[in-house]
Every structure is written in C-alpha cells, then in structure tokens.
Amino acid sequence: MTTLNRAIAGTAAAVLALTLAACSTGETTPDATSTPQETSSGEFPVTINHAFGDTVIDEEPQTVVAWGWGAADAILALGVVPAAIPAQPYGGDENGILPWIADELTELGADTPTILTAGTEAPIEEIAAVEPDIVLAPYSGLTQEEYDLLSAFTDVVAYPDQPWATPWRDVISITGQALGRPDEAADVLSTIDATIADNAAANPQFEGLSIAQVWPSADAFYVYLPADPRVEFSEDLGFVSAPSVTELDTGESTFYYTLSPELLDQLDADLLLVYADTQDNFDAFLTSDQAKLLPQVATGAVADxxxxxxxxxxxxxxxLSLTWGVDEYTEKLAAAVEKLNK
Structure with a gap:
C-alpha cells in the first residue's frame, strides 16, 4: 500500500499504523508504568459500551496502554502517562513518536513509554508484557480476535461502532470516561473548542467560503468528502464544503473518492487545500498538467x-495535535484567501 493510500484511509497516520509502516521493535523503558494524577473526578465502576460488547472498569486504571490513533494523545491530555503507546511512523520521529506527544511528555517530565510495534495487527505479546490494567483503542482497527486475546488478561475499550471511524471528540470523551476523568475530558474539549473559535474569530474572511480538499498523486487525484474529519475541521473555522465535492462523488468511500482528470475543471470551489508529504511532491503537482485544469490554481487560491x-x-x-498545528493551518488558509481577494 502506498503512502498516499495510507493517508487517504481516514487518517494518514492512523492508517499507516495499520499497514507495513516503519518497524519500531517494541522498545521498552524500565519501569514504564502509567502515572495518573492523584485525584480523578469520576466514580467507579464504569461501564463502557463498544463494538465488541460492554467493558466494566472496576477501579481507576494505573497501567494504561494506548492503541490506534489519538488515544495516547487523549490519555496524556488528561494528565496520565501511558505505559505503552503505538509507534506512528507517519509523522513521527525515528522512534515513531509524534512531535506533540514528545512535547507533552517533556511538559509532564515523563519518561518515554514503551513503544509498541506499528503494523496491521495489535502486538498482543508486547502489550501483555506491560501488564496493563486497560487497553484504550477507541479509534483503531482492533479485530474481534484481537479483542478476545487482549480481554483474556486486561480490560479493553474498543471503538463504539466501526473501526477507524470514531469522531475525534468522542475519543477524548471515551478516554476520560474510562480513566474516571470525565470532567477533565470536558475541560480538554472546551479548551480545544475555544482555540478553534479564537482562530475562526481572528479570520472572519473564512466565513462562507467554499473549500475543496485534495491529495494529488502520480496515479490518482483524491478528493475528501464532508464526512472526513479534516473537512469537518475546516468547517469549524467557517468554511463550507464546496457543493461540487459531493456532486462529483463516485461513491467509492464515505470520506474520499478519486476524481477523473477530465472532471478536474468541474471541481468548483473558492479555495483548494492540497495535502502532500513533501514540498517536492506539492511543487510537482502545482506545475503538472493536472493542476492547470483546476480553476483555483489559475487564481492562486491554493493552500497547502x-x-x-x-x-x-x-x-x-x-x-494534542489540534492545538499543535492549528496556527500554521490557519495561516496557510489565510494566505490563500488573501490571493483570492486580490
């Protein structure tokens, strides 16, 4: 599977963790156990319903393992250092640690957790070696078999409905519930919402402008649908998904589709937002015959x-990642809107 396809499948980093990915080898840190705050705002036992049934958590977990995407971030944001987290080769450093994770560990004065091998399957033996009280995987591809194996020795919280489909706000709420910190989770969400609102208020020119979000490659041209979280994020800032995005939908996925070259000129939107792994990839696209067919390229209304x-x-x-990246994100969009208005 190519890097592009991994990125398209809902979240670049999360799906990359499902695929061959870079091979971190389950590096461990001595005494890598969770370090929760002394107090929690919730009461136990807690029952959480998910795709594989109900998990009853009898007492506040002390040794917490994150699996999938976003769970480690939510755990850390709630003041708990997980005992183990998955390597994230897409976006992570040489050990598969994402920059906002590294920043938060530094902020908390915490050692690096055990790094679980990324791949298409949950590393059951590596997780078992940590002796966790709970595995939190609310946004993951956990299978029934993996859930059963993990449940034989620990509590497991999987996704509510479908794999790789849990809304990011729900990941935070579920994590807060499982750790007995629902009030803290609500505070984290309030802080994030305030950050988004501040950025929207600082950029009133975004309001009502239509946007199309794409990932071009040498093989195909991918368009993200309104169901994709990155489109929802831009809408939080005031943009609207361009009607052409849904009008051209081929129905191949709930969150993206491939657009034929002969239809590129029909992708009508005020603004085009392009995702790319590298500057070279973006530059190659911008000078390609494909790009010349897009009306936004002609006007310069392209953000990257x-x-x-x-x-x-x-x-x-x-x-953690939203507040880490939102300033650069809005700056790029603002620069493109400025070109649109010239």
Missing amino acids: IIGTAQVASVSPPTA
Whole structure:
C-alpha cells in the first residue's frame, strides 16, 4: 500500500499504523508504568459500551496502554502517562513518536513509554508484557480476535461502532470516561473548542467560503468528502464544503473518492487545500498538467499542508495535535484567501 493510500484511509497516520509502516521493535523503558494524577473526578465502576460488547472498569486504571490513533494523545491530555503507546511512523520521529506527544511528555517530565510495534495487527505479546490494567483503542482497527486475546488478561475499550471511524471528540470523551476523568475530558474539549473559535474569530474572511480538499498523486487525484474529519475541521473555522465535492462523488468511500482528470475543471470551489508529504511532491503537482485544469490554481487560491507531521495533525486532529498545528493551518488558509481577494 502506498503512502498516499495510507493517508487517504481516514487518517494518514492512523492508517499507516495499520499497514507495513516503519518497524519500531517494541522498545521498552524500565519501569514504564502509567502515572495518573492523584485525584480523578469520576466514580467507579464504569461501564463502557463498544463494538465488541460492554467493558466494566472496576477501579481507576494505573497501567494504561494506548492503541490506534489519538488515544495516547487523549490519555496524556488528561494528565496520565501511558505505559505503552503505538509507534506512528507517519509523522513521527525515528522512534515513531509524534512531535506533540514528545512535547507533552517533556511538559509532564515523563519518561518515554514503551513503544509498541506499528503494523496491521495489535502486538498482543508486547502489550501483555506491560501488564496493563486497560487497553484504550477507541479509534483503531482492533479485530474481534484481537479483542478476545487482549480481554483474556486486561480490560479493553474498543471503538463504539466501526473501526477507524470514531469522531475525534468522542475519543477524548471515551478516554476520560474510562480513566474516571470525565470532567477533565470536558475541560480538554472546551479548551480545544475555544482555540478553534479564537482562530475562526481572528479570520472572519473564512466565513462562507467554499473549500475543496485534495491529495494529488502520480496515479490518482483524491478528493475528501464532508464526512472526513479534516473537512469537518475546516468547517469549524467557517468554511463550507464546496457543493461540487459531493456532486462529483463516485461513491467509492464515505470520506474520499478519486476524481477523473477530465472532471478536474468541474471541481468548483473558492479555495483548494492540497495535502502532500513533501514540498517536492506539492511543487510537482502545482506545475503538472493536472493542476492547470483546476480553476483555483489559475487564481492562486491554493493552500497547502505539507509534511507528514502537519498532515497527521489534522487527519484527524487529536487532543494534542489540534492545538499543535492549528496556527500554521490557519495561516496557510489565510494566505490563500488573501490571493483570492486580490
């Protein structure tokens, strides 16, 4: 599977963790156990319903493992240092640690957790070696078999309905519920919402402008649908998804589709937002015959999100990544809107 296809499948970083990915080897840190705050705002036992049934958590978990995308971020945002987190090769450093995770660990004065091997399957043996009280995987591809294996030795919280489909706000809420910190989770969400509102208020020119979000490659041209979290994020800032985005939908996925070259000129929108792994990839697209067919390229109304960490930070956003990347994101959009208005 190509990097592009991994990025398209809902979230670049999360789906990359499902695929061959970079091979971190389950590096461990001595005494890598969770370090929760002394107090929590919730009461136990707590029952959480998810795709595989009900998980009853009898007492506040002390050794917490994150799996999938966004769970580690939510755990840390709630003041708990997880015992183990998955490597995230897409956007992460040489150890698969995302920059906002590294920043939060530094802020908390915490050691690096055990790094679980990324891949298409949950590393059951690596997780078992940590001896967790709970595995939190609310945004993941956990299978029934993996859930059963994990449940044999620990509590497991999976996604509410479908794999890789939990709204990012729900990831935070579910994590707060599981850790007995629902009030803290609500505070994290309030802070994020305030950050988004501040950025929207600082950029009133975004209000009502139509946007199309795409990932071009040598093989195909991908368009993100309104159901994709990154589109929802832009709407939070005041943009609207261009009607042409849904009118041209081929129905191949709930959150993206491939657009034929002969239809590119029909992707009508005030603004085009382009995602790319590297500057070279973006530059190659902008000078391609494909790009010349897009009306936004002619007007210069093109914003870019370039770099694996930058793409991952909004794909979808997390409890930590949104505030990490939102300033650059809005600056890029503001620059493109300014060109539109000239």
